[in-house]
Amino acid sequence: MIDITTLPDKAPQFDLRELFNAGMHYGHHKSKWHPRMAQFIHSEKDGVHIIDLAKTAEQMRLAYNLLYHFGSEGKVVIIVGTKRQARELVRSAGEDSGLLHITSRWLGGLMTNWAQVKKSIKHMVETEAKLADGTLTGRTKYEIVQIEKEVARAKRFFDGVRTLNELPAALIVLDPQKEKIAVAEAEKVGIPVIALVDTNTNPDEIDLVVPGNDDAVKSIEYFLQQMAAAYKAGKSGGKSPEKSGEKPAEAVPATQPKEVTPVKVEPTAAKAEERVAETEAEKPVEKSPATKKTEEKTPATPAKAKPAKKTAAKVEKKVKKTVAKKKGNS
The missing domain is CATH 3.40.50.10490 (Glucose-6-phosphate isomerase like protein; domain 1)
Known part of the structure; x- marks a missing residue:
């Protein structure tokens, strides 16, 4: 030891x-x-x-x-x-x-009887693989069941040491x-x-x-x-790369960062829609031919002028007439 x-x-x-x-x-x-x-x-x-x-x-x-x-x-x-x-x-x-x-x-x-045990483990692993992929041909159902029982029994003892080779x-x-x-x-x-x-x-x-x-x-x-x-x-x-015969990985030299070219960012869909709406609002609205003919036939109605305000002289004259009538009646 x-x-x-x-x-x-x-x-x-x-x-x-x-x-x-x-x-x-x-x-x-x-x-x-x-x-x-x-x-x-x-x-x-x-x-x-x-x-x-x-x-x-x-x-x-x-x-x-x-x-x-x-x-x-x-x-x-x-x-x-x-x-x-x-x-x-x-x-x-x-x-x-x-x-x-x-x-x-x-x-x-x-x-103490390792040579025979090794054969038993190998037989178990091989038979289990054949049962899994269906290559056990020419056997009756009863024989297949017996083989499955044999493998299950072997797994009870050897499943945890199935990879044991020595x-x-x-x-x-x-x-x-x-x-x-x-x-x-x-x-x-x-x-x-x-x-x-x-x-x-x-x-x-x-x-x-x-x-x-x-x-x-x-x-x-x-x-x-x-x-x-x-x-x-x-x-x-447990083992370093030098001990196991492997060379350690070489360090990769750091590279200088490349210059980044500025990229123009395209407007988003929402901004694009806003721009289109503003452009459309600025354009004059085109009239259809039918609308143009109707406007040519119909004369434009002049806008009514608002009545002018009464001047101070007219107001005084009217007040005097009213006062004179009242005196005559009296």
């Missing part, structure tokens, strides 16, 4: 409060503990062992750096989690980060107590195991122990998120 203490530290600072909120400090009842886990136990409360979260954070930092290293090297890593409460979390973490995963029962011989570089195991067969096979073929280990498990069987609660959903989710993030970060930023 790689000397993890020499790997570059890429891990974030794990907050003990986050570990506490995830419930990673809860161990098993003291009656179920394994004495080898004493180094990771902080105390006991109500008969339940409390895990030392400071040591959990330190071990998780080492696991993060190792997963980052595997991601940067393009190595294959498999998550093994067949617990009911962990299956969907394992599948989601694997699909998001590119980690392969096994969520159904671990099929014995997956590591033995993985490492296993990430949730609850090594439950996944004993996977841990034993990995040890036989020399594959390192990174595991979330509770207080009821022998840590000596695990290469890299992350002490923590392996039963609670929050604890499992937090652990998987950190491992998936490490592997994904390594894949995306």
Whole structure:
């Protein structure tokens, strides 16, 4: 196994409060503990062992750096989690980060009988493709149904590792107590195991122990998120272009901005209509021939002059006559 203490530290600072909120400090009842886990136990409360979260954070930092290293090297890593409460979390973490995963029962011989397992995976993928494109000809309906059942059964075990072409570089195991067969096979073929280990498990069987609660959903989710993030970060930023043999892209020199020729903006439709209306208003209205003939026949009627105002002399004369008549009558 790689000397993890020499790997570059890429891990974030794990907050003990986050570990506490995830419930990673809860161990098993003291009656179920394994004495080898004493180094990771902080105390006991109500008969339940409390895990030392400071040591959990330190071990998780080492696991993060190792997963980052595997991601940067393009190595294959498999998550093994067949617990009911962990299956969907394992599948989601694997699909998001590119980690392969096994969520159904671990099929014995997956590591120790790899040559035969590789053939089984290849047969499953090819048969599934033939069923999809309809190239399985000359078969009865019953035979087709049996083949579909065979493929469905194979997918239960191999769907999460369908792209596996060689033995993985490492296993990430949730609850090594439950996944004993996977841990034993990995040890036989020399594959390192990174595991979330509770207080009821022998840590000596695990290469890299992350002490923590392996039963609670929050604890499992937090652990998987950190491992998936490490592997994904390594894949995306593990190698620089110089290391991988690629030349860095040459900088393109900045060009001088070209002179912009002013463009005359045509008037909008509304303004154009206003201009046309103004032009039409200024033009004299042309009369039709019929209107012209009618105007020639009909003489123009002179406008009646307004009566002139009476002068002051006429008014005086009229007043005198009226006064004289009144005197005569009297």
